[in-house]
Amino acid sequence: MIESYIKALIATNTVLFIGYSINDSNFNLIFQWVKNILRNHFQPAYLIESSKKYSRMEHAYYKNRGINILYYDEISNMPNNNIFDISNWRGNRLFDVLSYFNSFDKMTKMSDLEIIYNKISCFEKLNFIMPEQIVKNLGLKSVGYDLFGDRTLTILNGENGLSRVFSNHDTYKDNWIFQKIIMIFKKANIQGVSREKQIIFSIDNQDNYLANLRARIIDQDSLIDPIDINSFTSLIEGEDYFLMLKQAFAYCECDKFYDAYKYYKTISLKAFQDKEFLIYYISEFNRKHVGKFLVNGYYNVNNNIEMELKELDLENIYANLPNRERKSIEFLKELQDFNLIYKVQNKLNKEVDTLKETKRTVENGGFSFNSSLNKNFHMISNIWLFVEANYLCINKYKEIQSLYLSFVEGIFASYSTQSNNSKSFFNKVSLNKIEKLDLYEVYIIITKLKTSDFENVLVEYNLRELKLENSAFEYIMKVLDKVIDNILNNRNKKKSEHYFYNIIVLTSKTNLDFEQANLIAGKLLLLLNESINLNEFKYINKFIVAVANKEILAQSTVLDYLEKYLEIYMRNSRIIEFDNNGLYKNLTNIYVNYNEYPINKDITSSYVILIKKSYEEKEYDILYTVFENLIVPILKAISEEYKNIIIKVIESLVEKIKSKEGLLQFNELNFYYIISINDVITEDKEINKKIIEDTVVKIKNENKAVKVHPDPIERNLNILTDLYRRNKLKKEELEEFVDVFGGYSEYFDLVFNTKNLKLTDIDLLSYLKEEEIESLMNNKGMKECIYSLFEKKLRYLPFEKYEDIFGKLYAKKF
Structure with missing residues (x-):
């Protein structure tokens, strides 16, 4: 009877076991009944456990069998009533728990x-x-x-x-x-x-809670005020869990994933023991994602970590958290499968599309009023703060990066919106648009965008010049100082170089004044040293060319660069190999006021000594390199005394080349080409003939089954074409070889043999003079070929090259 009655109670009611322990034999008997009944999904059963500490394994075991154990020590801030004698601690605990449960209905009060x-x-x-x-x-x-x-x-x-x-x-x-x-x-x-x-x-x-929080995150993320990643032991012994998460987050941001993983593991253990379940879940969430970066990256990961990651079930951890903690991290759970990110992305896309549509409407003479600009900012700001302020390690996922790219697209869609100049009524209404980029927008551009994505957006919105708020420019200077220092000292170099590239792309488009441009150029000069790499050369060159084209680069700054470059070569001649974007050549082209800003005589003196020594020791390869790459471009700025010595050595080398038996080496050929087009010597028909003969032999001996780069035949023909266009070679000197040379160089064919030319390199057109353009356009077939190629390649051209070719050539079509 009793057994049937109890089974009926269990089957139809929520049952709470009071006064029992897990180890009681009576409970274990009833447990068997519960297990048999509840597997058919009847009402849940609960047991108050006031004598034992919380055990995750025990809790999970009984929960899977229909009984939820409520541990006394799980309830925080529970008042101690001490209604019984102090020795009856179990009774006191049980009373406290029941009193706590009875307080739930007080919500109505x-x-x-x-x-x-x-x-x-x-x-x-x-x-x-x-x-x-x-x-x-x-x-x-x-x-x-x-x-x-x-x-x-x-x-x-x-x-x-x-x-x-x-x-x-x-x-x-x-x-x-x-x-x-x-x-x-x-x-x-x-x-x-x-x-x-x-x-x-x-x-x-x-x-200013949020303002201070934003400023702190920006400074830390921008490396202005980086987190010290060497204070692990002191932090883990404390009680400030968010400080611990902040430290582990710093490891992750520096790509020190293994250190981050170990740190999160330690934080999780400590937080779980201290019943800091919110911290515990955030730490486990981060450990899971850092572990993914480890396993999926180029790291040696031991089997133990892989096994731990397989067993790390965030869904199960979340389900077993107290209800209060589950509520507080519900959004974090949505981040686990990126549902939250996809929701924000869809909303952002909608606002960005509206901003693009606003741009089209306004530029066509209409008007549009909407709140998309504000929404764009607040959406990204909120999700950014949620991720960064709570130290969530998900920034490296492309889904997060796409959010920031969408935000910047919206910013540039607004910034690039131009009012129509018509006399429409709507043009009298002020337009809500971005006039200058502020600090936060610049921060997102520098730290969150891939450089290639940033460059593509600039091209897409045809942004030739950007205006910045003063605070944004000051921020850029702080970040630039820090990343340059990091690069020079090999600290956090990957992130620092990423920020550096984005800063250069941004400042190259910024409407800097004279002082600002030279301030930045002066900072970049610090990177010009023996250990400079290809990309650093590339981006320094990008900035120098950009500000020089705006005519705001001081000649004193140019001189500083030239002198430092020349000094570095004396210590490390390989600097020339890394300068494949032509920084030195561009500097020499910009260097025009050399009478007022002459090169330091000690530097030129050291080069004269090197030239003399190399000539005496017959180290001609060194001489060719020094003359071609360094001295000839600045010969105009060297004193007459030293210039005469240099020219004398050059003329002597030319005579040796002329008298040489057999074919020329490329370094000899190129040396002649450089000194010739720079007007150091007059044209020399004998050497021209040697170059032509060398080209004929190369064509005769060509093995078409083997591709060589650079192609020696094409290289020779390009040199001959340049010599002709610079009046250093007469057309009749190679007239009989035009057909033989056809089809090897588009540049040569464009000048000498357009009859069978199939033009594919649109860039060649930007080199042509106006009269050469006119001559080409008289050829109907060539004319149509050029227009067709231009239209095909239009979207891939850098804006400056597009503008040059369009102005010179394509506009003639109309």
């Missing part, structure tokens, strides 16, 4: 203030909260978040607890619960409460 706090207090420990999660937890149907306006919690209609509390906020202003609610709102970027478009309460932001 809570004030509006207490109800609001109870619903959102689970977020208190987070540094930033998504405002949508506050709205969700409040559970008020008529409340929303004003994303694009005042960023208030907006009560759409009717009365509710929120409106009652904040309509009477003076009553609560000194209440500690009210102050806690306000702090949670600040963390969620909620600026106040409004009802039916009327603000009924504005939050006082004198403490």
